[in-house]
Amino acid sequence: MRVKCLFFATYRDVAGAAELELELPENSTVSALVRHLRAQFATSALPTSPVVAVNQVYASLDTVLGDGDEVAFIPPVAGG
């Protein structure tokens, strides 16, 4: 299945891109995706337990992903 990853602020600098499409095994969790990305970027700048949103709703790391899901990686917010 394919998922779309979105990166913001410091995470965007780490990923070197605002958006990334990835092929993942069926029923992968957010945790598995995080491990995949940390290996791919070869960096610890993406934490092992980042805040994420799945399809624009804050979600836990054990959330099971589906095909076409949009997973956003959310560094500490600082609006206002």
Next chain:
Amino acid sequence: MRVKCLFFATYRDVAGAAELELELPENSTVSALVRHLRAQFATSALPTSPVVAVNQVYASLDTVLGDGDEVAFIPPVAGG
């Protein structure tokens, strides 16, 4: 000596005027002025202990008045 009395809101209705110049004995207090006015208006609608300002500063009833003073009678305020 002469003092100028100012009336606002309900007190203006009681006094029938916004302003009134009065001749008072030297060294009259605000209390004496209040008694004078209650007798003159023949009304209890002006309380015996109204809030007053002398020369635009809140003042007590035992304040001694001087020639040319401006005494304002201040019903409960309701700005905003």
Next chain:
Amino acid sequence: MFCLITADPIDPSQLARQVRRDADGAVILFTGVVRDHHAGRAVEALEYQAYEEMAVAVLRQICEEVRATHDVGDIAVAHRVGELAIGEVSVAIAVAAPHRDAAYSASREIIERLKREVPIWKRERYSDGGAEWLGGHD
């Protein structure tokens, strides 16, 4: 600092603009507006009366005391007098500050003190024909 009692319509956004300095990160603008009801009665219009010279002096003192006790920048206050229709601005208070905390609490303190201390009076004209001077702050 700017304190005004005026018979002309108030433009709150102008007060908000005039208080901001480059060191400020927050501006709180409180606008009091004539509403169409009070204590269950339909209101048609309001009349405000002020002891103008003293009202300005008391307002200035309140603003100075608030500036001395809060970390705020500039403050502007305007209060309307005369006849006001529903929806017209009766009072506007603009407070600028480096941080929002001080701006909120200063704004709140100014409007509370204004209602208790500034010699201004309000007469409500009701849809049922009556009219009344209000007896104190709400």
Next chain:
Amino acid sequence: MFCLITADPIDPSQLARQVRRDADGAVILFTGVVRDHHAGRAVEALEYQAYEEMAVAVLRQICEEVRATHDVGDIAVAHRVGELAIGEVSVAIAVAAPHRDAAYSASREIIERLKREVPIWKRERYSDGGAEWLGGHD
């Protein structure tokens, strides 16, 4: 209710005007402005980045929850994205209510929750040449 993330300049007074209804006696307008310093460093400009679709959704949810728990009327919120100079408006929140108490506390709750929950980020560019994404709300 009106929640907007925009790259265009924000006009706070328009938000304040649009929320008022005839039942409202108070309008609180909070304006966040780019200030010229942060934590002792001179700031030259700010960049805001947002996860726009989600930011609007979270803002809407905050406003709906605040309306459910406070006696307020309409609410309007706008947050800017992109490059902002000193003095430019980053965020504006307008809350109208029959009484000022509810307007103040609703306004305060919205800005506090916005800073904690809405996916927006801020990068400060300093006069000494550096630049930094800020790590959390202040």
